[in-house]
Amino acid sequence: MPSDYVPILIYLLVATFIAAFALVLPHYLGPRRPNPAKSDTIESGKLSYGDARRRVPVQYYIVAMVFILFDIEVLFFYPWAVLFWDLKWYGLVQIAIFAFLLVESYIYIWKKGAFKWK
Amino acid sequence: MNDLLLLSPEIIIAVTAFLVLTLDIIWKGDRRSAVILPWVTVAGAVAALLAVVYIWPAASDTYGIATDTGNFVPMLALDRLAIFFKILAVLTVALVGLSAVDFIAQRSPFRGEFYVFTLLAGLSLMLLSAATNLVMIYLSLEFLSISSYVMTAYLRRDDRSVEAAIKYLLYGAVASGVMLYGFSLLYGATGSVDLATIARRIGESQVSLTFVVSAVVMILSGFGFKIALVPFHQWSPDAYEGAPTPVTAFLSVGPKAAGFAVLIRVLVVALPEYSVNWTAILSLVSILTMTVGNLVALWQTNIKRMLAYSSIAQAGYMLIGLAAWSAEPGGWAGNGISGILLFLFAYMFTNLGIFAVAIALENQLGTANIDDYAGLIRRSPYLSIALIIFFLSLIGIPPTGGFMGKLFVFGAAIDRGLYILAGIGILNSVISVYYYFGVVRRAFFVEAEDDTPIRVSPALNLVVTVTMIMTLLIALYGQPFINLANSSAQILAAAF
């Protein structure tokens, strides 16, 4: 039923309003005294240099790939965590084996020097 | 028997794989690892073979193992069909591991990962042949594919190895995506991922046939890719040619065997009630596969590429057995399928033997051209004799295992009245004589430019000897092997 979606519509309207409110109001209320240091990209004392669209060295792809893999493996911990009490020791042993394999592969990656920054 | 004990072959292989990996890290790829790791691999495979023999009497047609909290979730079948393919898998691992010793050691820097991936690929073969559940089939199929991609790209300094792996990966990823879509439709139509339950739901005929038809077509394309059946074979010549030769040996046997295992299981367990003219479809694919494989093989100049087309053709012959089974599934179901099993068994030894010869030559010469075989009889009489026996077996001429395989497969087809199919199979075998004996002709009747003897290392010698003896033994003392294939196939017949 379309009427089921009314709460979502209201939620969207409220969210839009708050966002617009927070953006528009300071624009009129706040004082504006810009100076070069203030309008710099990083306003923390570190001088910025070069362009933001720099090329990343290709060595980085190994770290990125390893990240993707370990990131995805975490997926399997969630169902186990939800069922932790139901699975008892059996589940704990299973997840321990899984974690052991992950650690083993981590050590392998480490020893092979995948994290060395050339 | 205890569940864990029934899984002991898989556990042994997995533990060996991680042992090899750990040793490789500890020794940092020095001399010790090059000498010891291959033998650790072979020892693991032999231990797993003993475990398989040990659990053989306990194998039954009961499906699956109990998993968490007392729920019985069928994942792996421990029937004799699975155990038969486990024997194939561990033998493949052992023989490939042995024939790779010098090949891998020569190519520096030595890395032990090769043996890790050989073992893991073997593990995936064992799991795939036992899987009774779409989830398990998908996982083990991908496990096998991913190990194969990495093994293909193993010589990553070599353009051709990387190129072969990329082609293999792109074809493989698309094929598995299509297969997966088929799985999702089958799951949606039947509400289950368990093969036996799917069969029951289809039998109750309360499922949408449109879904099932499209699902089955997609799933078969995924399996066809693994076996390299004809519309899905384009990857295999490139992958075989570019891959390191021991890997090619593995690819020509392992994935094909496992592909047949899962194809047989899905057709026999999940889709027997499903009224499609399987015989026509399987016969057509079989005819296409053997004819295309054989005809293209005639023009090849590279031995690995020729063997790639030859193995496509061999898969076509094996498919005849499945077509024969489907023509009369209610009868003695063992007939066509036990023929496939016997054929696969002989084919494994024969093909691994040929590749061992090819590796011996490549170790010395650095190339893999058919012309390199000129004058082999003067350079290494032993390899020449072995080569003849292996090629006789691939053609299917008597005192060899290939003859027994073809006898049973073609015999099953004739028994079920598929005369045309059997005739085309025999015709194709005749065509194949031309290119197989092209190599033999060079080896015996063409003068070599260079008469230096081929030095064969002890490990390779062992592989050639074992495979040659087994190829002959299957024919000369065939009864135990026939019984093995028959009982493996009959358990399957009793399962439904």
Added chain:
Amino acid sequence: MINQVPVSYYLLLGAILFSIGAGGVLIRRNAIVILMCVEMMMNAVNLTFIAFSRYLDSATGQIFVFMVMAVAAVEVAIGLALLVELNRHKQTVNIDEINSLKG
């Protein structure tokens, strides 16, 4: 009651996404784009699984999706590694220019 969208809509969306992915695989020549298209096919399958899982009220489909996600990540990681290696050899990722194996 919000779950009133019929299951066929999801299936249709899944089929459309899958076809777009498959079409991309056939048309595009850049290997990275092909990998992305394969990924799209996988996710179309995931959508189909989830839709069926909800429709049939069975959790198996969701488990399958977990497995597919993990395997797809591994496959893409291997694919990207191979492409980086290929790019070092040939300075291209165009599959029409990868043709040293032929016959």
